[in-house]
Amino acid sequence: MPKQIKLNPLSIYIHIPFCVSKCAYCDFISHRVGDFEINGGVEAYFNSLKTEISLYSGLLEKSKVRSIYIGGGTPSSVDGKFIHNLIMQLKSLANFSDEIEITLEVNPGTLTEEKLNHYIASGINRISMGLQTTNDQLLHKIGRIHSTNDFMTSYEAIKRAGIENLSLDLMFGLPGQTIKDIENAIHLVGILKPKHVSAYSLKIEEGTPLSESYQKGSITLPDEQLERDMYHLLINGLAEKGIMQYELSNFSSASFESKHNLVYWENEAYLGLGVSAHSKLNNERFSNTSRIYDYSKLLSEGKLPIVEKEFIDTSEDLFESIMLGLRLNKGVSINKLNQKYNIDFNVKYANALENLLKQGLVILTEDILKLTIKGMDLSNQVFLQFMED
Ligand code: SF4
Structure with missing residues (x-):
């Protein structure tokens, strides 16, 4: 077979x-x-x-x-x-x-x-x-x-x-x-x-x-x-x-x-094609030129039309997984984050969690962290807490 x-x-x-x-x-x-x-x-x-x-x-x-x-x-x-x-x-x-x-x-x-x-x-x-x-x-x-x-x-x-x-x-x-x-x-x-x-x-x-x-x-x-x-x-x-x-x-x-x-x-891989499209593959983020003329010219020379490329390190990837995952009503799984990034979420973000819980912006159950309605209104404020911690 x-x-x-x-x-x-x-x-x-x-x-x-x-x-x-x-x-x-x-x-x-x-x-x-x-x-x-x-x-x-x-x-x-x-x-x-x-x-x-x-x-x-x-x-x-x-x-x-x-x-x-x-x-x-x-x-x-x-x-x-x-x-x-x-x-x-x-x-x-x-x-x-x-x-x-x-x-x-x-x-x-x-x-x-x-x-x-x-x-x-x-x-x-x-x-x-x-x-x-x-x-x-x-x-x-x-x-x-x-x-x-x-x-x-x-x-x-x-x-x-x-x-x-x-x-x-x-x-x-x-x-x-x-x-x-x-x-x-x-x-x-x-x-x-x-x-x-x-x-x-x-x-x-x-x-x-x-x-x-x-x-x-x-x-x-x-x-x-x-x-x-x-x-x-x-x-x-x-x-x-x-x-x-x-x-x-x-x-x-x-x-x-x-x-x-x-x-x-869910912070997974995607390929963007066409003018101004963005991609995220293998810990790299890259974007195509936003000018149609440049896009076509580079491709006519057999080159990919990528004009910006950046490596996403583990801490940035972790932040993105939290920020993007919290956009979802089902929230983020703390166990999954712990396994994927080899962290103890509750310890690493102890201060952020304490502040956010006190302000009523998030709900934390054993494995799930998610936004409250108030947290949805102030989502950018919530995301920042995980950046600064
Ligand atoms: S101009 Fe912009 S908002 Fe309007 S249809 Fe085109 S892409 Fe959509």
Whole structure:
């Protein structure tokens, strides 16, 4: 009998840096797809991705791929055949796990039946779509190109195509947003019953049009208390619809947690492909250039487009395991940390634990440390304690 070779589990993120237009709050690496389509720039980008994948063929052959996440940008803004070819190339090189999760980020108003057929044919079995809010005026204010109706049309089309594992993104803390807006969003979730919801608080990023409006005083944001009220309403309101919080910003029905994102929170290995993508492999973290021109040039010379690389030492890795693990509602297992890092957690972090318990920010049972609701609101404060100790 042939000897079974144990393959390392691997998760892959692929960045597609194109969107129909730029949202007012966005500082992700994304460009207007129309500007690139006219001179074949989109196709050239996918050819570069193909080269990058082939440069990792040695790693891919030795790995069992458990998740692929195609994000951006708006991956659904490009021709579906590019996405299909990408997955087919990976499939020809790597071993895909039988339970592989392949997620594609899409935005309302960019889907067609032809694209959906390409996605199904390539094995995409999870779609994450941005709703953000059901208030169309708010959508317009933050520069989204779609309306709630557009979202509904795309949502129905995805379901008709047979993809059941749907996630939708919501935002809170938007300028002028009210509690009623959050209630309306929760109500729609109750009707649509997606398997997963991500909810993010708006962050004003420097250099974005929204940041300029904020500095000029032409928009006002909900105050801190209202923003927290919105967050708590989401946690409780989604739970009433059977969509339970499992991570600070993520909620799902039973067994539909994002396999891909769990890899990040459990501090495991992932490979990032595409412009600006980050990777963590073998105690190293590295990132690709964020300039499309440099990305393509380096690859045309047969070089990986990596511009930053850093070694992660044991103490940094331990800190990351605690910080990322505490984001999860199930918390971190102290026994697992003790074994993995050869420490006595309760002794090493005695001061931090005493402070955090006194302030009611964490709960500690025999083996599990997790955040309280108050700890979730002040999570950065909690994480810092483990850095300083
Ligand atoms: S769709 Fe997403 S990635 Fe594209 S501009 Fe808007 S927020 Fe940024």
